[in-house]
Amino acid sequence: MLWTLRSPSVRHLQPCLARKLSFTPNSRLPRITKDAVREIPPSTSFREQVARSAAPKSFTSEIKTPPVRNQVIVFLVGSFAVYSIAAEQCNVETAKWTKKLSGSSLIWKVREPTSEELRKAKRLELGRKLQAGLSSLKDMTEGWSQTMRGLAVWSYIQVFQPILDAGDGKRTCWAIGGVNTLVWAAWQVPKFQPFMMKHFAHNPLSGISYTLLTSMFSHRSFLHLLFNCMALASFGKSSGVAASVHLMKEQAKNPHGIQETDVTWHFLAFYMSAGLFSGMTSHVMTSKVLYPRMIARLTSKAKPVDAAAVAKTSETITETSEKTILPSLGASGAxxxxxxxxxxxxxxxxxxxxxxxxxxxxxxxxxxxxxxxDVIGALRGWRFFDHWAHLGGAAFGAWYYNYGPHMWNSVRATHLEASQKVQRPEKTD
Structure with missing residues (x-):
């Protein structure tokens, strides 16, 4: 059976032809005015964007120098605390001996004893104590043989007679040398090496500040300890030419008329402040001059390389800085x-x-x-000694010669006046 095929009528195709071929909603788009076109910023080309971009930072500029603020604060606060404590203790001790002498003689009820008379009285008191100790030793060794007893008495005299004969300044230096020896002994114990290196040696790259004080009493080698103690005993003794002699002479000239039993507290304050200042000087110069100069020298001839080479260069710089910038320790600055x-x-x-x-x-x-x-060594970069610490100590000594004794007397006078105000009873109406 055959069917005839007829073409579809227009009436049947009308719905299809009426369908809109669009995937967007049937809504009118907003009209763009000429003013809106003017407000659109012009697009920049890729070349302009590259030209406007900031230049990449160099490797040297990314390395931060060690800070110095905390070390300066440690010097200022530490020196202020040391001088305040020393001045207060000196005033208390002087008042005690002045009161003691005033009750022992009529002449000192009319006038106050001088500094020299106070020192003599204190030395006589020390002699009586040592004599009492010798008598006690003889009583303890009464049952010993004559040889052993004589050896014990001889040893006592050999140890304590130089202490009695020495002045206050020299005894103070011996005490400092004793502390230095104890710290040196701790260095000799292998188990203590990491602790001593961290807490008793000042490393400018570590960020630790209190080691400015502890490293002042630290000596790792015996020769370093020996030479420093010999130099300290030579220039700190009270007989002959010594720093303590000058401090005592200047104290006698003070306009406040304040007496002083001994020079121990003054010399301790001077010694510790000088050590802090010399350590701070070394830290500042190492952080702000030597370290940046070393980094610049290591990177001056660098060429563009890949990331692995940059990382290797960074490790090399770190290792070189650790080998070049060494921790400092010792009393040389003071x-x-x-x-x-x-x-x-x-x-x-x-x-x-x-x-x-x-x-x-x-x-x-x-x-x-x-x-x-030391000036030549500092300029040429010699690293066997801490030349900047030496120069800082020399500068502090020169400054102290001109202004130190007056500052010490002023601090003592201020503390004395404050203590008198506290002890003075307030008047009530």
Whole structure:
């Protein structure tokens, strides 16, 4: 059976032809005016965007130098605390001995004892205590053989007679040397090495500040300890040419009329402040001069390389800085201050080296020579000694020669006035 095929009528195709071929909603789009076209910022080309972009930071600029603010604060606050405590203790001790002498003689009820009379009275008291100790030793060894008893008495005299004969300044230096020896002994224990390196050696790259104080009493080698203790005992003793002699003489000239039993507290404050200042000087110069100079020298000839090479270069710089910037320790800065103070106070004195033996030379020649050597070492970057710490100590000694004694007397006068106001009863109406 055959069917005839007829073409579809237009009527059947009308719905299909009426369908809109659009996937968007049937809504009118907003008209864009000419003003809106003007407000659209012009697009920048890729070349302009690259030109406007900031230049990449160099590797050197990304490295931060070690901070110095905390170390400066440690010096300022530490020196203020040391001088305040020392001045208060000196006033208390002087008042105690003044009261003690005033009750022992009529003459001191009319006038106050002088500083020299106070020192003599204190020395006599020390002699009586040592004599009592010798008597007690003889009683304890009464049952011993004559040889052993004589050896014990002889040993007691050999130890304590120099202590009695020495002045206050020299005894203070011996006490400092004893503390240095104890710290040196701790260095010799292998188990304590990491602790000592962290807490008793000042590393500018560590960020630790209190090591400015602890490293002042720290010596790792025996020769370093020996030379520093010998120099300290030579320039800190109260007989002959010494820093403490100058401090006592200047104290006698103070306009406040304040007496002083001994120079121990003054010398301790001077010594510790000088050590803090020399350590701070070394830290500042290492952080702001030596470290940036070393980084710039290591990166001055660098060429563009891949990331692995950059990482390797960074490790090399870190290892080199750790090997070049070494931790500092020792009392050399404080001793330089005492040496410089002595040279300025007694310019006509002669000195000579004990090891090796040498002929005497004027003290200013000797001190000027070692300061000049430190200047050369600092400028040329010698690292065997901490030359910046030496120069900082010398600068502190020169400053203290001109202004230190007056500052010490002013601090003592301020504390004395404050204590008198506290003890004075308030008047009531």
């Amino acid at each position: 001793i330089y201050a005492a040496v410089t103070l002595t040279a300025l106070a007694f310019p006509h004195t002669e000195i000579a080296l004990m090891i090796p033996p040498s002929f005497p030379i004027p003290i200013q020649w000797g001190v000027g020579g070692i300061v000049a050597l």
